[in-house]
Amino acid sequence: MTEREPERVELALELLAHIEADELSLAEVVDRIETVTTDPSLTRDILDTAEMRGIIERDGARVYHRRGGTFVRFESQVVQREGEFDCRRCGASISTGHFVKFESGELGPFGSSCIRKVLGRE
Template sequence: MTESDRTPRKERVELALDLLANLEHEQLPLPAAVDRIETVTTDPALVRRILDEAELRGILEREDGRIRVRRGGYVSFERDVVSREGDFDCRRCGASLSTGHFVRLDAGELGPFGSSCVRKVLGRE
């Protein structure tokens, strides 16, 4: 069982909504948004619930296979991303890491990620 499987569903939903509200780009393809949500949960029903809830809360709009973020800000690498040394596996790609990058969001912390994956998750690559 992974760490995200042990995190209560409500907390995973809030964390994913917070991540979506802080995407770097105003628009992106739906598969790219799903890729980011899957750093929180890979449960297909929960991914759909998160997208529906994001739309209900006015965080995003979905149209023609794209999403448009309607509110939020962006994650500052200097302020909101912390690095820790240790033995980690990247939440996005599964690679072994000696340095994990963690994103601090209002709803909680998301990570660990490798240096390139954290940039992809936040829309910087």
Template sequence: MQDDRIALGLDLLRSLEHDELSVADAVDRLETVSTHPAVTREILDTAEKRGIIERKDGIIRPKHSEFVSYESQVVQKDGEFECQRCGAGLSTGHFIKYDAGELGPFGSSCIRKVTGRD
């Protein structure tokens, strides 16, 4: 299970649409994968070792972003959901399909925040 979360976190970092962001902002996004500090730390360490990100002085710079395609990777599902990022109740959940699995649900504004579109 932890390996799945690591792979999902790496996919998320690979798809960030930022030139740079603070470690705190990166952790905010990674908390949608796991709120366990050791898992978050392992995701960041692994991403740095694999060349997915560069980390220096509290700043993370994605090295090669593969932006999320909203047309093919984001799926909307109707139902009763709780946003993975902010905890708000949702009647439509937005899910991101990555190679490692599905991440979500998110509300329409939180999915944009998680991917870096806002």
């Protein structure tokens, strides 16, 4: 692993732990992980670690969330900043970036609809 990979793994694990959907397709989970990394081997490591830590359970192409009530609180954990950004999920140019503050770091920027999708609220 490179120097930054453990940080990215922890950030992705926190994101997965905070997703609000009980069940997602593997493709939907990978879509979220890709906001942190697009490296296929690191994505695999993240999925394996999430399963080992009891964050998710995989059954074929379905992923079940095994959370303990850890939703992202929009009021305190999502910060909006004005500027010129590209959304980490869809790549669109945005003037208001939404950033999620986790213990392991900050993830973003996201547009207003992508932040909801990444967190499983849509």
